Structure formats: C-alpha cells, structure tokens
Amino acid sequence: xxxxxxxxxxxxxxxxxxxxxxxxxxxxxxxxxxxxxxxxxxxxxxxxxxxxxxxxxxxxxxxxxxxxxxxxxxxxxxxxxxxxxxxxxxxxxxxxxxxxxxxxxxxxxxxxxxxxxxxxxxxxxxxxxxxxxxxxxxxxxxxxxxxxxxxxxxxxxxxxxxxxxxxxxxxxxxxxxxxxxxxxxxxxxxxxxxxxxxxxxxxxxxxxxxxxxxxxxxxxxxxxxxxxxxxxxxxxxxxxxxxxxxxxxxxxxxxxxxxxxxxxxxxxxxxxxxxxxxxxxxxxxxxxxxxxxxxxxxxxxxxxxxxxxxxxxxxxxxxxxxxxxxxxxxxxxxxxxxxxxxxxxxxxxxxxxxxxxxxxxxxxxxxxxxxxxxxxxxxxxxxxxxxxxxxxxxxxxxxxxxxxxxxxxxxxxxxxxxxxxxxxxxxxxxxxxxxxxxxxxxxxxxxxxxxxxxxxxxxxxxxxxxxxxxxxxxxxxxxxxxxxxxxxxxxxxxxxxxxxxxxxxxxxxxxxxxxxxxxxxxxxxxxxxxxxxxxxxxxxxxxxxxxxxxxxxxxxxxxxxxxxxxxxxxxxxxxxxxxxxxxxxxxxxxxxxxxxxxxxxxxxxxxxxxxxxxxxxxxxxxxxxxxxxxxxxxxxxxxxxxxxxxxxxxxxxxxxxxxxxxxxxxxxxxxxxxxxxxxxxxxxxxxxxxxxxxxxxxxxxxxxxxxxxxxxxxxxxxxxxxxxxxxxxxxxxxxxxxxxxxxxxxxxxxxxxxxxxxxxxxxxxxxxxxxxxxxxxxxxxxxxxxxxxxxxxxxxxxxxxxxxxxxxxxxxxxxxxxxxxxxx
Numbered sequence: 001x002x003x004x005x006x007x008x009x010x011x012x013x014x015x016x017x018x019x020x021x022x023x024x025x026x027x028x029x030x031x032x033x034x035x036x037x038x039x040x041x042x043x044x045x046x047x048x049x050x051x052x053x054x055x056x057x058x059x060x061x062x063x064x065x066x067x068x069x070x071x072x073x074x075x076x077x078x079x080x081x082x083x084x085x086x087x088x089x090x091x092x093x094x095x096x097x098x099x100x101x102x103x104x105x106x107x108x109x110x111x112x113x114x115x116x117x118x119x120x121x122x123x124x125x126x127x128x129x130x131x132x133x134x135x136x137x138x139x140x141x142x143x144x145x146x147x148x149x150x151x152x153x154x155x156x157x158x159x160x161x162x163x164x165x166x167x168x169x170x171x172x173x174x175x176x177x178x179x180x181x182x183x184x185x186x187x188x189x190x191x192x193x194x195x196x197x198x199x200x201x202x203x204x205x206x207x208x209x210x211x212x213x214x215x216x217x218x219x220x221x222x223x224x225x226x227x228x229x230x231x232x233x234x235x236x237x238x239x240x241x242x243x244x245x246x247x248x249x250x251x252x253x254x255x256x257x258x259x260x261x262x263x264x265x266x267x268x269x270x271x272x273x274x275x276x277x278x279x280x281x282x283x284x285x286x287x288x289x290x291x292x293x294x295x296x297x298x299x300x301x302x303x304x305x306x307x308x309x310x311x312x313x314x315x316x317x318x319x320x321x322x323x324x325x326x327x328x329x330x331x332x333x334x335x336x337x338x339x340x341x342x343x344x345x346x347x348x349x350x351x352x353x354x355x356x357x358x359x360x361x362x363x364x365x366x367x368x369x370x371x372x373x374x375x376x377x378x379x380x381x382x383x384x385x386x387x388x389x390x391x392x393x394x395x396x397x398x399x400x401x402x403x404x405x406x407x408x409x410x411x412x413x414x415x416x417x418x419x420x421x422x423x424x425x426x427x428x429x430x431x432x433x434x435x436x437x438x439x440x441x442x443x444x445x446x447x448x449x450x451x452x453x454x455x456x457x458x459x460x461x462x463x464x465x466x467x468x469x470x471x472x473x474x475x476x477x478x479x480x481x482x483x484x485x486x487x488x489x490x491x492x493x494x495x496x497x498x499x500x501x502x503x504x505x506x507x508x509x510x511x512x513x514x515x516x517x518x519x520x521x522x523x524x525x526x527x528x529x530x531x532x533x534x535x536x537x538x539x540x541x542x543x544x545x546x547x548x549x550x551x552x553x554x555x556x557x558x559x560x561x562x563x564x565x566x567x568x569x570x571x572x573x574x575x576x577x578x579x580x581x582x583x584x585x586x587x588x589x590x591x592x593x594x595x596x597x598x599x600x601x602x603x604x605x606x607x608x609x610x611x612x613x614x615x616x617x618x619x620x621x622x623x624x625x626x627x628x629x630x631x632x633x634x635x636x637x638x639x640x641x642x643x644x645x646x647x648x649x650x651x652x653x654x655x656x657x658x659x660x661x662x663x664x665x666x667x668x669x670x671x672x673x674x675x676x677x678x679x680x681x682x683x684x685x686x687x688x689x690x691x692x693x694x695x696x697x698x699x700x701x702x703x704x705x706x707x708x709x710x711x712x713x714x715x716x717x718x719x720x721x722x723x724x725x726x727x728x729x730x731x732x733x734x735x736x737x738x739x740x741x742x743x744x745x746x747x748x749x750x751x752x753x754x755x756x757x758x759x760x761x762x763x764x765x766x767x768x769x770x771x772x773x774x775x776x777x778x779x780x781x782x783x784x785x786x787x788x789x790x791x792x793x794x795x796x797x798x799x800x801x802x803x804x805x806x807x808x809x810x811x812x813x814x815x816x817x818x819x820x821x822x823x824x
Contacts, residue, residue, distance in 0.1 A: 031119040035086070038126045039094040044087050047077060047123060050110065051084025054119060058084050064112030069352050069372075077123065079110060086121070094125045095162035099288075102127075102164050109372075111353050116367050118352075118403065129167035129220025133159035135228035136285055140214070142196075142230065143328030146204040147237030151197060153183070155322065155332045158193040158285060159216035159226055167220040175212045180232075182214075187334075189318065196230070204234040238327025240271040242279045249321075251303070252338040255311040263294070266301040268323030268331055275326035284322040284332060294319065294337070303335060311341040312376045343381040343430025348374050349438040352403075359445045360414040368394065369406040369440060373426040381430040389423045396424070406440070414444040418483060448486035448540025452478040454548040461516075461550065465524040465557045473507065473516040476548060478536035486540040489514075494533035494547065503532040507552075516550065524556040525597055558602040558651025564659045566593040576662040579641075582723055583633045589618065592625035592659055594647040604650035610658065611644035618663070620645055627661065639666050667719060669711060 035048040051058055060066075061081040068079045068086075078089035098104030105124040111117070135157055142154055161169040172194040174182035179200045186192050194214065210232035217225040244266065251264035270277045281301040283291075294317070295306040303319075317337040324330040354369040375382040386404050388396050393410035406422070420442045427435040454476065461474040480487040491514040496503050507530070508517050514536075522530075530552040537545035567577075567590060577590045596603040607625040612618055617637060619630045627643065641663035648656040 031117075032122070033119065034122045034124065036124040036126060037088075037092075038128050039092050040128055040130055041088045041092060043089065043091070047086040047088060049084060050079065050086050050119075050121070056084070056112075058082065060112070064114060064117065066110055066112045068108055068110055069350075070106075070108040076106060077108065077121075092125055094127050094164075095131065097125060099162070100164065104164075109352065111370065113353055113355075116353060116370055116405075118370065118399070127164045127167050129163055129218060129222070129224060131162045131167075132224035133161040133169045133216035133218055133226040135159050135214075135216070135226060137228060140228055140230045142232045143235050144198070144202060144232055145235045145238035145327050145329070146202045148198055148202060148329070150199055150201055152241065152329075154196040155284070155330060156182075156194045156196055156214055156230070157228060158191065159228075160285075160287065161216075161218050161224075163218065163220065167218055169216055170219040171217055173215040173217070174230075175214075177210065177212060179207075179210065180212065202234050208234045210234075233328075235327055238272060238276040238325065238329055240276070240325075241329035242268040242270040242323040242325050242331045244268045244321075244323060244331055244333040247333055249333065249335040250338070251335065252340055253305060253309060254340045254342060255309045256342045256344060257305045257309060259305055259307065261305040263303045263305065263337060264335065266296070266303065266321050266323075266333060266335065268301070268333075270323075270325045270329070272325065272327070278326050279323045280325075281321060281323055284320045286319060288314070290317050290319060293317070296321065303337075309339055311339045311378070312345065315339050315341075341378045341381060343377055343428065343432070343434055345376045345381075346434040346436045347384045347426035347428055348376070349424055349426050349436055350374070351438065351440070354440060356441065357443050357445055358408070358412065360412045360447075362408055362412060364408050364410055366408045367405055368408065368442065370399075371396075371404045371406060371424060371438075372402050373404065374402050375426075375428045377428065377430060381428055383429040384426050385429070387425050387427075389421070392420055392422055394420070394422055412444050414446045414483065417444065418446070419443050443483075446483040446486055448482055448538065448542075448544065450481045450486075450538075451544035451546050452480045452489045452536040452538050453546060454478045454536060457548055459548060459550045461552045462555055463518070463522065463552050464555045465522050466559050467518050467521055469518060469520050471518050473518055473552060474550070475516065476509075476514040476534050476536075476550065478514070478546065478548075480538045482538065482540065486538055488539035489536050490539070492535045492537065494535055496532060498530050498532050499527045503530075506530060507532070509534060522554050524554045524599070525560075528554050530554070556599045556602055558598055558649060558653070558655055560597045560602075561655035562594045562596045562605055562647040562649055562657045564592065564594045564647060564657050566591070567659060567661060569659060576664045577627075578664045578666065579629070579633060580667050580719060580722065581633045581635060581637070581665060582667070582719075583629055585629060585631055587629040587633075589627040589629065589663060590661060592620070592627065592645050592647065592661075594625065594657065594659075596649050596655075598649065598651065602649055602651040606648050606650070608646055608648070609643065610646045611642075613638060613641045613643075617641065618643060633665060637665050639664055641665055669708070669715060 031054055033048070033050070033053050037045075037047055050056070051061060058081070061079075061084055066079060066081050068075070068077055070076070074090055076088065076090050076092050077086050079086055094104050097106060103124055104127070105122050107120060107122045110119045110121060112119075137157060140157055144152075144154070156172075159169055159172070161167070169192055171192070172182055172184055174180065174194075174196065179198060179202060180196050181199045183195045183197050184192055185195065196212075210230075212230040212232065213227050214230055215225055215227045217223055245268065246266075249264055249266055253261065253263050266281060268279050268281070270279050280298050281296050282298060283294075283296055286294075289307075292307040293305070293309055293314075294303060296303050301321075301323075303321075316339065319335045319337065320332055321335055322330050322332045350372040352370040352372050358366065358368060371386075373384050373386055375384050384402075386396055386398075388394060388406070393408060393412060394406055395409045397405045397407060399405050406424075420440075422440040422442060423437055424440065425435055425437045427433050455478070459474060459476060463473060476491065478489050478491075480489055490511045491509050492511065493503050493507070493509055498506055506519055508519055509515065510517075514534075516534075531549060533547050533549055535545050535547050537543050579587065579589055592607055594605055594607075596605055605625075606622050607620045608622060609615070609618065609620045609627075614637065617629060617631060617633070618627055618641070620627050620643075625645070625647070627645070643661040643663060645659050645661065646656050647659070648654050
C-alpha cells in the first residue's frame with residue numbers, strides 16, 4: 001500500500017505534495033488527501049493515517065465528531081477516530097467499481113464540527129490479478145468449405161478479462177495442427193482478438209472434422225488462463241466470404257429513446273450465389289448490459305434500441321457485428337454508438353452536517369449546516385443553483401464545488417419564532433429545468449423566563465364515598481410557554497393538614513402527569529370535603545412555580561342500611577305486644593322506629609308489612625312505622641300473631657332492615673302463656689336432689705297461683721277502664737312521625753333524633769330489659785330466658801302524653817324539630 005500526500009495553500013503550487021488544503025471561510029478549512037491501495041483488501045486493513053497526514057491530533061477528531069460521508073456510494077472506508085486512521089470497511093472490487101476505466105478511484109469527505117472542517121479524500125484502487133480470461137461460449141462451431149483458400153481468416157470469439165494492465169488478457173494459443181494457425185490483432189481501444197487462418201488447403205474427403213482448443217492467457221502473477229473448444233466442420237465449396245462495406249459504423253442515440261428506435265444499418269455482400277451468397281447478421285459478443293440495450297435484425301442488418309438506455313451508466317457502446325453466409329464464411333465490423341444526454345436527473349441534496357438547535361443568542365454568521373448538491377447529468381443539465389425560503393434570517397453561501405454552507409443572517413428571537421422550516425431548493429440548468437428540495441427544521445433554544453400556569457386557580461372535584469384506594473380523582477394541568485427542559489412541568493402537593501391528617505396520607509399526585517389519586521377510601525359521614533394546594537414547577541434553572549387549589553367534595557353513597565331502634569330485638573327473651581280483643585279499628589299496636597346514617601334521599605325511610613299471621617288484621621304506616629289494626633279484633637283471631645316489618649331507604653340500590661314483632665291478641669294473661677310457652681331448661685337433674693326439688697316446686701306453684709289471681713284481678717280492673725276510655729271517644733296519644741331530614745335538636749352526629757328510654761327491671765336485676773317506651777296504653781309482655789315472666793302494666797310502661805304535649809308535638813312537626821319525652 002502506498003500513501004502519498006501533497007500540501008499547498010491557494011495561490012501556491014509546485015510544492016510536490018498530493019494533499020491540497022483550501023481555506024473556504026472563517027469557520028471551514030478544506031483539505032484534500034490521496035491514497036493508493038490494492039483491491040480485495042480485508043475489512044479493517046489500513047488505508048492511511050489521516051490524523052498524521054492532515055496534521056490533526058486525535059482529540060480534535062473526537063471532539064469534532066469526525067465522520068466519513070460518501071453520499072450514495074457504498075461505504076468502502078471507515079474512520080477510526082480513536083487511532084486517527086482510515087481502514088477498509090467493505091470489500092473493494094475494482095472491476096465492480098470502475099470496470100474498464102483506469103485509473104480507478106473513489107472519493108469521499110471527512111467532516112469535522114465545531115468549527116466545521118471538510119477534507120476530501122481520494123483512494124486509488126490498484127488492480128490485482130483476480131480474474132482469469134473467460135469466453136462467453138463453451139464451444140465455437142465453424143463450417144468451412146473445402147474450397148477455402150489458404151490464408152482465409154475466421155474471427156474467433158474474444159476472451160474477456162475484467163482486470164487491467166498486465167493482469168488483462170495478453171495472448172491467445174491454438175492447439176497445434178497442420179491446417180490452422182492463429183493470428184492476433186489489437187483493437188484501437190487496446191483489446192485483443194484472434195483470427196484462425198487456414199495455412200493448408202482443406203480436403204473434406206481426407207478430414208471432414210477438426211476439434212481444436214483456443215487458450216487465452218493474461219500476464220498477471222500468477223498467470224491465469226481460459227479456454228474454449230473449436231469444432232470445425234468442412235463443407236463443400238464456398239469460396240467467397242461476406243464483406244462489410246465499412247470497417248466501422250458510427251451512430252448516436254438519445255438516452256430517452258423508446259424500444260424499437262432505429263440507430264443504424266450495417267451492410268455486407270457475398271459474391272457467391274444461391275444459399276452461399278445469403279448473408280446473416282448478428283452480434284458476435286456484447287459486453288456488460290449491451291445485450292439488453294440493442295438488437296440487430298438478422299436479415300436486414302438494422303440496429304435498434306431494445307431496452308432502457310441510461311447516459312449516466314454508459315456513455316458509449318462498441319459492438320462487434322459479424323456477417324455470415326450459408327457456407328459458414330464470416331466477416332466482422334464494429335458499430336460505435338454514442339449516447340446523447342437528456343435532462344432526466346433532478347439534483348440530489350445531501351445534508352453533510354446539520355445542527356438542529358441553535359441558541360437565540362447565536363451571532364449572525366453562525367454555520368448551521370453543510371449541504372452537498374449534485375446533478376448526475378452533464379454540461380448544462382448538471383449545472384446546479386441553490387436557493388432557500390424567503391423571509392427567514394438565514395442565507396446560503398457556496399464554499400467549493402457542489403458544497404454550500406447555511407449560516408444565520410440576523411439575530412434570532414425564540415419568543416417571536418421558536419422554529420424555522422427552511423426549504424432548500426436545487427435547480428439545474430437543463431431544458432426544461434429539474435429541481436428538488438429538502439426541508440431543514442431548526443429549533444431556537446430558550447431561557448427559563450415563564451412560570452407554569454394552571455388552567456384554573458381552583459378545581460372542584462366530586463368524589464363518591466367508599467372509593468377504592470388508588471382510584472383516580474382528577475388531573476390538573478399546567479402549561480409553560482418556555483421550551484424543552486424549561487417547559488417540563490412537575491407537580492407536587494404542598495405539605496398541609498387536611499381533615500386532621502397530612503395531605504400526603506390522603507391523596508397522591510403523579511409528578512409528571514398531574515393525575516391525583518386517593519390513597520384511602522373516604523366516608524361521607526366522617527369527611528365531606530378536602531381542600532389542598534398543588535404546586536406546578538418547571539425544570540429550568542432556577543425553577544419557577546405556581547399554585548392551584550383543589551377542592552374534593554365527597555358525595556354520599558347509600559352504604560348504610562337502616563337501623564331499627566325499636567322494638568329491640570333480643571336473643572334471650574321474647575317480647576310481645578298485647579292487643580285486647582276489644583280493640584277497635586285503628587288501634588295502635590306499636591311503632592317501629594328506625595334511622596339511617598346516610599343523607600339526602602339515601603336516608604328517606606319507608607315501612608311496609610312483609611309477613612303477618614293475619615294480613616287482614618294489621619297494617620303499618622309507610623312513613624311513620626306505626627302498626628295499627630285495620631279491622632275490629634274478634635274472638636276468632638289467633639292469640640299469637642307474628643309480624644315482619646321491612647324498613648327500606650330510598651337509595652339506589654336501596655338497603656333495608658327487618659324486624660319481627662310478636663303480638664298477643666288476648667284479654668287475659670293465661671291465654672298469652674298458652675301461646676308463648678317458657679323456654680326449655682336443662683333437664684339433667686341430680687337424683688339426690690329430687691326430693692328437695694319436688695318440695696320447692698310445690699311451694700313455688702302455690703305462690704304462683706296466688707300471684708296469678710292477684711294479677712288477673714288487677715288486669716280485669718284496668719281492662720274495664722280502657723274499654724270505658726275507648727268507648728268515651730277519647731283520642732289516642734300521638735307519637736309524632738319525623739321524616740329522615742329534620743333538624744337535630746338534641747345533639748350532633750349521624751343519629752338525628754333524641755330518644756328517651758325507660759328501664760324496666762324484673763325481680764332479678766341481672767335480667768333487666770331495655771325497652772323503647774310505649775306510645776299508647778297497650779301492654780308489653782316480656783318472657784325471659786329463665787322461664788320467668790314480667791307483666792308490665794300499661795300505666796307503668798305507657799308513654800304519658802298530655803294534650804298539651806300532643807299539640808306541641810304537632811307544632812314541632814310542622815316547624816322541622818321535635819322531641820319525645822318518656823316518663824316512668
């Protein structure tokens with residue numbers, strides 16, 4: 001490998017070096033360096049030390065982000081910036097790269113930035129003998145008349161060797177024989193071909209067939225060769241060969257010519273007559289893609305266009321034409337076709353280097369991009385002019401051939417224009433002209449001078465209670481008119497106490513999106529509103545911020561079922577409401593009292609009778625929960641009546657509670673006992689205590705009978721008084737009904753009524769029952785779990801309501817507040 005370097009400045013020549021450095025502008029230094037390497041080198045092989053040859057240190061190569069730009073060509077070379085050397089990146093095939101053209105080379109540019117420098121590198125590829133001579137056909141067949149005179153010539157197929165110089169085809173050899181010798185010739189372009197010449201008259205009767213071999217050798221080291229077999233058939237007399245009227249034909253064709261376009265006509269004559277005088281034309285050998293480009297008419301010799309011609313690929317074609325008669329005699333000529341260029345290629349714009357961001361304080365004259373504009377057409381068709389969008393603070397300057405610099409032309413202001421779309425237009429000088437364009441998007445960098453702004457200073461969010469922890473509440477959004485990092489907004493919660501707890505324990509916020517999440521489930525009955533502050537902060541230095549207030553309004557959900565306060569459901573004893581058989585229609589049996597800790601329509605309660613032993617006997621007030629008789633009680637009605645009342649709220653979906661009420665329809669206590677027997681007790685007794693138990697039972701029975709007689713006497717007396725009271729038309733005491741939403745008179749909390757309770761104790765204080773006061777003169781019979789019973793007379797358990805208190809209750813019901821007073 002050889003590397004040669006020349007160095008000189010503009011205006012100075014003859015220094016004897018191969019590298020030329022051009023000073024283009026105050027920011028770009030242009031240099032040129034040339035290397036020479038053989039083809040087929042391995043990947044990674046050294047081409048040259050760029051850093052040393054250009055006088056650059058390795059640090060400059062790294063900081064300048066030096067890189068190789070080859071445009072649309074294959075990347076054959078690679079720059080290793082850490083070593084400052086240029087190595088082979090892809091296998092280099094000289095024949096594929098240049099074909100027959102010598103010398104063979106390719107060029108590319110090495111670009112450095114900050115400041116921008118451009119160096120052009122040319123690498124010459126030396127040929128190696130990597131191809132043997134080859135023939136297009138495996139066999140050559142000749143039919144030669146025995147009348148052919150010594151000295152008759154037969155053109156043989158030429159071998160093709162893509163190598164050049166000494167490595168190319170050098171000579172031909174023919175198998176030794178007595179009848180034919182080989183004569184070599186050279187074309188004006190240097191290519192060689194051979195002719196087979198008869199040196200001894202042929203005699204078909206003596207030898208009608210010859211099998212020869214033509215060998216072609218090159219001059220490389222080591223020497224390579226190729227061969228083709230020649231089959232010669234001796235025919236009877238055909239003593240005149242076809243003769244072309246020209247040794248060379250010249251023609252031209254425009255590259256845009258369509259298939260079938262006429263190019264030229266070749267002509268050859270044969271002095272023989274008959275079939276020996278009939279001449280046929282054909283191409284003897286076509287190189288490259290010429291076989292796909294042109295065709296010849298076998299009879300007329302007309303050469304025409306066969307395929308698409310491209311001036312940029314091949315500018316000139318040389319085609320050998322042969323004329324052959326029916327006797328096998330041939331003559332050859334050459335057709336040279338020149339291709340005329342048309343303006344069919346638009347200029348190609350290649351961005352060699354581009355900085356997509358420029359600071360708004362960049363001074364005028366700052367280089368933004370280096371652009372290469374190339375047109376592959378020729379002459380005026382390939383002459384390019386460049387322009388950019390009007391009205392932008394940029395201009396384009398020409399540096400060297402095909403290269404342009406895009407620079408700033410004025411001060412930039414990001415607040416006025418934050419982004420520029422610069423359209424580069426390249427136009428050639430063809431007729432009609434062709435053009436192409438490319439758009440460069442340039443962003444102007446900013447400083448942090450704007451704080452984030454929320455869409456609203458106060459956000460109101462509605463949240464239904466009993467939400468799932470981690471559920472999304474709302475998303476706040478703030479925008480910053482700055483750019484990039486200065487406009488990157490992060491969201492934070494201001495530390496503060498909300499509902500007696502740190503706000504960070506109740507809600508969280510996504511720092512990037514501003515999405516708010518609930519960290520726990522909220523209960524409307526405990527917390528009805530949360531208010532806290534969200535801060536939005538940008539990513540500038542120093543950062544700027546702004547605040548917004550978020551109000552979360554908890555909405556009630558029907559999550560609480562009604563609670564029955566009266567009658568109290570106990571597991572140890574059976575409570576029964578007693579109704580005399582003399583009760584009239586509308587007799588108040590009892591009242592179901594229930595509350596719902598929800599609010600709004602979720603707390604509106606309604607009552608209905610779900611089950612009853614006799615549905616025709618009782619009804620329940622839908623709004624007040626009062627259980628009354630709907631007909632006159634008769635002797636046929638069963639003593640034991642069991643009612644099931646459902647209390648239901650107005651939520652969606654609604655919730656409910658049930659209460660079971662035992663009603664005894666009887667005038668005497670024994671009737672009640674027969675229907676409500678005592679609970680069973682433990683029947684395992686000690687045999688040793690039998691006697692004492694029998695004695696105790698007798699004493700207790702005696703005392704019990706005496707007590708029953710006394711109680712029945714008092715009961716009969718009171719029953720007669722009640723009958724007299726009802727028959728006198730006295731009004732029943734009224735227990736006012738309170739709707740779910742009434743004013744809380746006696747206290748605060750979710751229980752919105754004030755209730756007074758009566759404590760009724762049995763003879764054993766440990767078995768006391770807590771009962772809601774009776775609103776009427778009816779009686780309550782309590783049977784405890786021990787089998788004992790307590791009969792609470794109406795005067796001890798009833799609600800003492802005077803006429804004045806009834807009137808007061810009615811007035812309080814209309815005024816929105818009420819209270820119930822219970823007396824023992």
